[in-house]
Amino acid sequence: MIRISSCFVALLVATYSLALPAADFPRRRWMVDDLEARDGGSSTSSTGTATSTATGTSPPAASATTPLISLDPNNPVWDSTFNGPFDAIRGELGATIIGPNNPNIAQENPDLFAPPTTDGGSVPNFKWPMSLSHNRLQTGGWARQQNVDVMPIAKAMAGVNMRLKPGAVRELHWHNTAEWAYVIKGSTQVTSVDQEGRNFISTVGPGDLWYFPPGIPHSLQATGDDPDGTEFLLVFNDGSFSEDNTFMLTDWMAHVPAEVLAKNFQLDVKAFANVPAKELYIFPTDVPADDQPAPESPFGTVPEPFSFALSKVPATQFSGGTAKIVDSTTFKVSTTIAAADVTVEPGAMRELHWHPTEDEWTFFLEGQGRVTLFAGGNNAQTFDFQAGDVAYIPASNGHYVENTGNTTLHFLEIFNTDRFADVSLNQWLALTPPPLVKAHLGFSDETISKLQKVKPVVVGPGLFNNNTKSA
Structure with a gap:
């Protein structure tokens, strides 16, 4: 009975709608006057008329059944010099914030507090400040990272911001992902040996890059060129990458029995008496020589350099x-x-x-x-x-x-x-x-x-x- 009644009501409504005068329907003609006002007096044709070349009649406008966009500005509602109050108001929308409010976060995020009216729907968070990352402090510097743990949307890549004092070393290590780096300040000496026994050494300056393919061992050391040492950005092609789970030389050696080490290197076991019992990660040592050469390899050097002078590219x-x-x-x-x-x-x-x-x-x-x-x-x-x-x-x-x-x-x-x-x-x-x-x-x-x-x-x-x- 409910279904029959519903169909009957729908039929009455449809019949009544067909009988309405044209003025009661949504506006269907091309809004030439609106377009002229928005385009400074010009419509969509150079003659000021909107005609179809195929029929000579006015074609329907895309805006005939939808409203036009607003031309009102949607700038951030405050800038970095504004000291508050930081309220969730944009024009006639929103209201003041009468509960707790963090002014430091508010000042940096006006478009979260009072979004542009063009925002809509739902988008996962796609911002992460490195300042909110937990910092790993070492005797030779520090490292902080961003990965899916703090930014779930970032599935394909992760990043590490690292600082080394002059002479400090990010110890010999390798990853199961590629490592791409951009030097923010100072200079970094990088070394590597590939799977063919070909080695590489280079000093990478501000604005320059290095790249190590997956599994290729390498080291990073701050030079003495800058009294502050060096700071750089590392990017890895895996969003779940963690700097805490890399393969490090000292960590591996500490987990191999001493007699196995002696057998592997064909040395007396006493040769390993000074091997650290845990990873070094970042540690201080002497500043490397500016012209320090790589040991001569019987297999030569890598065919393509692992560094790139982006700073010199126009x-x-x-x-x-x-x-x-x-x-x-x-x-x-x-x-x-x-x-x-x-x-x-x-x-x-x-x-x-x-x-x-x-x-x-x-x-x-x-x-x-x-x-x-x-x-x-x-x-x-x-x-x-x-x-x-x-x-x-x-x-x-x-x-x-x-x-x-x-x-x-x-x-x-x-x-x-x-x-x-x-x-x-x-x-x-x-x-x-x-x-x-x-x-x-x-x-x-x-x-x-x-x-x-x-x-x-x-x-x-x-x-x-x-x-x-x-x-």
């Missing part, structure tokens, strides 16, 4: 900043990790784009900015970033990086792949037939003509600078 200049790409086409040994070194000037942005098949692990070196991640299905969220923060963008998720500060924003985009690849929204639209773009977005011919067929990569402020306002 950056490509764009309207809003610079970019350098480094992958296996230039740093040949780096077959599992590719990267972009990007700078963005105040008010500028790394353009709207996505990476087709690989997740992006981003480390912010200088400045402050924000990223909106578009995850599809009406899911988008905005986070604010400062120097020392990690961002993680899943493959194919659309995003941008906007400089919201007053100084240059500098960051690294890092990928678990041999080749860098991205898709530019601007270039995609510029190389798509204009009628299709017009039908989707209501662009005028003038707007279509300004789309860029060459990727803008880092774009300047243009007509709209990001004048962040304090709440």
Whole structure:
């Protein structure tokens, strides 16, 4: 009975709807007046009319059954100079916070407290400050890490921030993952021997890289070039990587009976009397010589160097900043990790784009900015970033990086792949037939003509600078 009644009511409603006058239906005509107002008086054709070349009639607009986007600004509601009160208010939305509130976190995260109205749905947390990572302190320096334990979304890569005093050594070790490194400050002497007995030694300076393939043993030592020693970023192509579970020389030796060590090396057992009973990890020792050579190997040196002077590679200049790409086409040994070194000037942005098949692990070196991640299905969220923060963008998720500060924003985009690849929204639209773009977005011919067929990569402020306002 319930089903029959429901069908009868639905039939009455449908019949009544068909009898309504046209004025009672949702608006169906093409909103030429709205488009003209939004495009400065021009509609989607150069003559000011919207006609179909096939029929001579007005085609339906994409906006006929949906509202148009708002052109109101959605800047962060406060900047780094604002001292509060930090309330969850954006325009007429939200309310004051009358309970406990951490002002230090609030000041750095305006887009979490009062998100842009363009945010929607649910997106996993994709920000991790290295300042929140537990630090491992040693006599020769320290190390802190980010992996899936603290940032579950970051499944494909993990990172370690490490500091060594002058002469200090990250002991001889190896990993079951590749290790990619960027030197933040100072110089680091790296050594290695590959599976063929070919060895390698190099001093890697600020802005330069090293890379060791999985299973290849190596060491890291701070030189005396900088009185502070060295600090660097390590990236591993496995989100579950932990610096606490690497294969270390002293740890292994401590777990092998002394008589077995003696037999293996064909030495008297007393030769091993000074082997540490536990791992050294990071420990102090003498500063290495600047011109220290590697022992001569009967098999020669590695065919491709494990270091790369990225600091000497000229950056490509764009309207809003610079970019350098480094992958296996230039740093040949780096077959599992590719990267972009990007700078963005105040008010500028790394353009709207996505990476087709690989997740992006981003480390912010200088400045402050924000990223909106578009995850599809009406899911988008905005986070604010400062120097020392990690961002993680899943493959194919659309995003941008906007400089919201007053100084240059500098960051690294890092990928678990041999080749860098991205898709530019601007270039995609510029190389798509204009009628299709017009039908989707209501662009005028003038707007279509300004789309860029060459990727803008880092774009300047243009007509709209990001004048962040304090709440």
